[in-house]
Amino acid sequence: xxGHSRRPVLALCVVLALVSLFAAPASAEPETGVGYAAYGPAxxxxxxxxxxxxxxxxxxxxxxERGDTSEDDSGSDGTTRFYRVSLQEGERLHAAATxxxxxxxxxxxxxxxxxxxxxxVLTASGASCLSGSTSEVGQPDSGSGPVTVSGYTxxxxxxxxxxxxxxxxxxxxxxxxxxxLPIELQLAVEKxxxxxxxxxLEEAQDSTAASPTAPVSDEPLAAGRSWxxxxxxxxxxxxLELVPGQVAAVRLPVxxxxxxxxxMEVISDVPEDGGEVVLRVTNPVREPVSVDGGGWSFxxxxxxxxxxxxxxxxxxxxxxxxxxxxxAWLPGDYGVMVERPQLAQEAPEExxxxxxxxxxxxxxxxAGEESDPATYVDLGExxxxxxxxxxxxxxxxxxxxxALGGAGIALSVCLVTGISGLVLLRRR
Numbered sequence: 001x002x003g004h005s006r007r008p009v010l011a012l013c014v015v016l017a018l019v020s021l022f023a024a025p026a027s028a029e030p031e032t033g034v035g036y037a038a039y040g041p042a043x044x045x046x047x048x049x050x051x052x053x054x055x056x057x058x059x060x061x062x063x064x065e066r067g068d069t070s071e072d073d074s075g076s077d078g079t080t081r082f083y084r085v086s087l088q089e090g091e092r093l094h095a096a097a098t099x100x101x102x103x104x105x106x107x108x109x110x111x112x113x114x115x116x117x118x119x120x121v122l123t124a125s126g127a128s129c130l131s132g133s134t135s136e137v138g139q140p141d142s143g144s145g146p147v148t149v150s151g152y153t154x155x156x157x158x159x160x161x162x163x164x165x166x167x168x169x170x171x172x173x174x175x176x177x178x179x180x181l182p183i184e185l186q187l188a189v190e191k192x193x194x195x196x197x198x199x200x201l202e203e204a205q206d207s208t209a210a211s212p213t214a215p216v217s218d219e220p221l222a223a224g225r226s227w228x229x230x231x232x233x234x235x236x237x238x239x240l241e242l243v244p245g246q247v248a249a250v251r252l253p254v255x256x257x258x259x260x261x262x263x264m265e266v267i268s269d270v271p272e273d274g275g276e277v278v279l280r281v282t283n284p285v286r287e288p289v290s291v292d293g294g295g296w297s298f299x300x301x302x303x304x305x306x307x308x309x310x311x312x313x314x315x316x317x318x319x320x321x322x323x324x325x326x327x328a329w330l331p332g333d334y335g336v337m338v339e340r341p342q343l344a345q346e347a348p349e350e351x352x353x354x355x356x357x358x359x360x361x362x363x364x365x366x367a368g369e370e371s372d373p374a375t376y377v378d379l380g381e382x383x384x385x386x387x388x389x390x391x392x393x394x395x396x397x398x399x400x401x402x403a404l405g406g407a408g409i410a411l412s413v414c415l416v417t418g419i420s421g422l423v424l425l426r427r428r
Contacts, residue, residue, distance in 0.1 A: 034225075034243060034245060034246035034247070035100070035103060035145065035146075035225070035245050035246065035247060036098070036100045036145065036146035036225055036226055036247050037100070037225040037226055037229070038061040038098070038100055038182040038183065038184040038226060039059060039061065039184060039226045039228040039229040040058070040059040040060040040061040040184060040185070040228060041060055041061070042060070042061050042062065043055065043060045043061070043062055043083070043185075044062060044081075045062050045081025045082055045083050045169065046081065046082045046083070046084075047080075047081070047082070048082060049082055049084075049122065049124065049126065049166050051082070052082035052083050052084040052166050053083060053084065054084045054085070054086065054164075055083050055084065055085055055187055056085070056187075056380055057085075057187050057188050057189050057377075057378045057379055057380030058186075058187060058379070058380030058381060059184065059185070059186050059187075059228040059380070060083075060184075060185045060186075060187075061182055061183065061184055061185070062081060062169075062182070062183050062185060063180045063181065063182050063183070064078070064079040064081065064099070064169070064171040064180065064181055064183055065079045065180045066078060066079045066171065066177060066178065066180075067079075067115065067171050067172070067173055067174055067175060067176060067177035067178075067179075067181070068171070068172055068173055068174045068177055069174065069177045069178070078170050078171035078172050078173075078177075079170070079171050080168060080169065080170040080171075081168075081169050081170075082122075082166050082167065082168055082169075083166065083167045083169075083185065083187070084164050084165070084166055084167075085164070085165050085166075085167065085187055085189070086162070086163050086164050087156045087162050087163055087164075087165060087189060088156065088162070088163065088192065089156050089157060089162070089192065090155050090156060090157065090192025090193060091155065091156050091189050091190060091191060091192050092131070092152050092153050092154065092155055092156070092189070092190040093121055093129075093152065093153045093165050093167070093187065093188075093189060093190075094150070094151075094152040094153075094186075094187070094188040094189070094190060094285040094286075094287070094377065095119060095121055095150065095151060095152070095167045095185075095186070095187055095188075096119075096148060096149065096150035096151075096185075096186045096285065096286035096287070097117050097119055097148070097149055097150075097169045097183050097184065097185050097186070098146050098147065098148040098183060098184040098226070098227065098286075099115060099116065099117045099146070099147050099148075099171065099181060099182075099183050100145075100146055100181060100182050100183070100184070101115040101143050101144050101145060101146075101147070101175055101176065101181065102144075102176055102179070102181070103144065103245050103342060104143075104144060104342055104345070106345050107244075107342055107343050107344050107345035107346070107347055108142050108143075108144055108341075108342050108343065108344050108345065109344075109345055110344070110345070110346075112141070112142050112143045112144070112175070113143045113173060113174040113175040113177075114140050114141050114142075114143055114172070114173035114174065114175060115140060115143040115144075115147060115171075115172075115173040115175035115176070115181075116136065116138075116140035116147050116149070116172045116173050117147065117149045117169055117170065117171060117172060117183070118149070118168075118169070118170040118172050119134050119149045119150070119151055119167070119168065119169055119170075120134075120151075120167075120168040121151065121153045121165050121166065121167055121168070122165065122166045122168055123160065123161050123162075123165065123166075124161070124164055124166070125161070129153040129154055129160040129165060130151050130152070130153055130154075131151075131152055131153055131154045132151075133151070134149050134150060134151035135149065135150050135151065135287060135288050136148070136149050137149075137150075137280055137282070137288045139278075139341060140173065142341065142342075143173065143175030143176075144175075144245070144341065144342045145245070145247070145339060145341055145342070146226075146247065146339075148227070148282075148286060148288075150285070150286050150287050150288070152190070152285070152287075153165060155192070167185075167187065169183065169185065171183075184226060184227070184228060186227075186228065186285070186286050187380065188284075188285045188377045188378060188379050188380065189377065189378045190376060190377050191375075191376060191377065191378065194315070194375065194376040194377070195315045195316075195318055195329065195376060196315060196316065197314065197315055197316025198316045198319065199311070199314070199316055199317045199319060199320035199325055199326075200311055200312060200314045200316065200317060200325075201310075201311045201317075201320075201322075201325055203322065203325075204310035204311065204322055204324045204325055205259075205308075205310060205311060207291075207292045207307045207308050207310075208261060208307075208308045208364070209261060209262065209263045209304075209305075209306025209307055209308065210261040210262050210263040210306055210308075210360040210361065210362040211263070211360070211362065212237070212263060212265065212358075212360060213236060213237045213360060214237060215236070215237040215238055215239045215358055216236050216237065216238060217238075217239065218239060219239065220239045220240055220241035220356065221233075221238040221239060221240060221248070221250070223238075223240065223248035223249055223250055223338075224248075224249040224250070225247055225248075225249065226247075226249060227249060227282060227286055227335050227337065229249070230249035230250050230251040230335050230336075230337070231249065231250045231251070232250070232251055232252070232333075233250045233251070233252050233361065234252065235252065235361060235362045235363060236360070236361070236362075237358050237359065237360040238250070238358070238359050238360075238361075239267070239356060239357075239358055239359075240338055240356065240357055240358075240359050241354050241355070241356045242277070242338070242339075242340035242354060242355055242356075242357070243340065243352065243353075243354045243355075244275055244340055244341065244342045244343045244347075244351075244352055245340070245341065245342045246339070246340050247337055247338070247339045248337070248338045248339075248359075249335060249336070249337045249338075250335075250336050250359075250361065251333045251334060251335045251336065252333065252334060252336075252361055252363070253331075253332065253333055253334075253363075253367075253371075254309075254313055254331060254332070254333075254334045254363055255313065255331045255363070255367025255368060255371030256312075256313055256314060256315075256331050256367060256368035256369065256370060256371045257312050257313065257314070257365050257366060257367065257368040258312055258313055258331075258363045258364060258365040258366070258367050258368075258371075259308055259309040259311065259312045259313065259328065259363065259364050259365060260281065260289075260291060260308065260309050260334055260336075260361065260362075260363060260364075261306070261307070261308040261309075261361070261362045261363070261364055262279065262281075262291060262293075262306055262307060262308070262336065262359070262360060262361050262362075263304065263305070263306035263358075263359075263360040264277070264279065264304070264305055264306065264338070264357050264358065264359055264360070265302070265303070265304045265357060265358045265360075266298065266299075266300070266301055266302060266303045266304075266355065266356070266357045267301065267302075267356050267357060267358055268301060268354075268355055268356035268357075269301055270298045270299065270300055270301060270303075270355060271350050271351045271352075271353045271355075272348070272350070272351065273343070273347050273348060273351040274298045274343075274351050274353070274355060275297070275298060275340060275341060275342075275343045275347070275351065276295045276296055276297045276298060276340070276341060277295065277296065277298060277338060277339070277340050277355075277357070278293075278294065278295035278338070278339045278340075278341060279291075279293040279294070279295075279336070279337070279338050279339075280293055280336075280337050280339075281293060281309075281334055281335065281336050281337075282334065282335045282337075283327070283329075283330045283332070283334055284330055284331075284332035284333055284334070284373050284377070284379060285330065285377060285379070286335070287327065288327065289309060289327045289328065289334065290309070290310055290323070290324040290327055291307045291308060291309055292306075292307025292308065293307060295341075298355060306360075308364070309324075309327075309328050310322065310324035310325050310327070310328060311324070311325040311328045312328065312364075312365055313328050313329065313330065313331050314328070314329065315329055315330070315376060316329075317329045330373060330376060330377065331367075331370075331371040331372070331373055331376075332371075332372075332373030332379075333373075336359070336361055338357075338359060340355065
């Protein structure tokens with residue numbers, strides 16, 4: 001009897017081990033990689049509007065099987081997936097998707113194929129509901145590293161009929177066209193009537209870099225590897241060590257009436273042809289925010305650069321004529337991603353050496369009332385900005401490590417249980 005009673009337990013342990021092993025986020029790289037790693041529960045988008053799964057606000061991961069294989073490189077035959085979101089009258093949908101292109105084994109070729117995404121939001125009748133054009137952040141022409149596209153809709157109403165809207169994501173570019181690539185999808189719903197007021201500035205304020213401060217540690221920060229799983233930090237300085245193809249993502253809160261400032265200083269020797277560094281900033285719904293970032297080539301130890309937002313955060317900024325001001329409309333956790341893109345194929349081996357720098361992030365001004373992003377948008381529990389949500393800290397490599405640990409624990413329980421069963425059975 002004892003021996004028979006152990007069989008269901010052993011079977012359950014095996015199932016739990018397998019579930020733990022495979023319940024980790026998708027990633028474009030093996031666990032030892034340093035590039036962007038997609039974060040979020042896995043979903044499978046539909047092949048049509050009718051087949052689109054219904055999602056709530058949050059962060060998800062999916063896989064697009066095919067890139068552009070057309071002879072004219074038109075991008076028309078890349079995999080398209082659809083996702084359904086239900087909204088109420090007066091609400092808007094914010095959607096963003098990040099494609100993670102794989103690393104080139106030997107560096108970026110002289111004429112690299114591109115890799116990107118096309119994003120649209122459709123009504124049930126197939127009409128586009130986007131407000132203006134989408135934004136693209138990344139280096140799509142190199143076919144390497146993360147590329148993010150984002151956009152938001154008109155209000156649900158007469159011209160943007162709901163309640164259901166359908167996010168359409170199409171893979172474009174011929175890079176690794178026959179290879180499935182992961183994407184990270186973020187959905188947020190803007191509350192009806194939440195964004196009001198006038199811009200706080202008529203013209204962009206002068207860019208001001210953060211003040212230099214000593215880093216909190218001399219050791220490099222183990223930063224996150226995706227927008228969604230970025231590492232939460234306080235104002236201050238942090239050491240980053242980057243090799244070609246590596247990304248480092250952090251986040252810090254920026255409230256109403258505050259603006260983000262940043263500074264970077266190279267603190268190691270710079271190898272010849274060591275490439276460049278790119279800094280990008282996004283708001284809580286993954287829309288790009290201008291901070292005088294972008295990319296520049298490494299030159300020498302001691303090189304300093306920095307910048308700031310064009311205006312302090314205010315919901316009314318979104319109606320501004322200046323794009324840089326209009327981007328500063330939503331309070332909450334702002335993502336700061338530093339990337340050292342892959343080098344060209346002809347780059348010498350010594351150029352691959354790691355480079356250290358100090359990243360300083362600060363906010364200017366006192367946070368005003370109603371600085372909680374939940375006042376304006378529903379970000380969902382899976383989003384990094386959700387307060388009290390420890391799941392977001394499991395981004396990057398940690399879900400896989402925890403999954404492996406969980407699988408190991410489950411298998412250990414199986415072994416102990418099985419051995420105990422055999423001992424008891426023999427004793428009987």
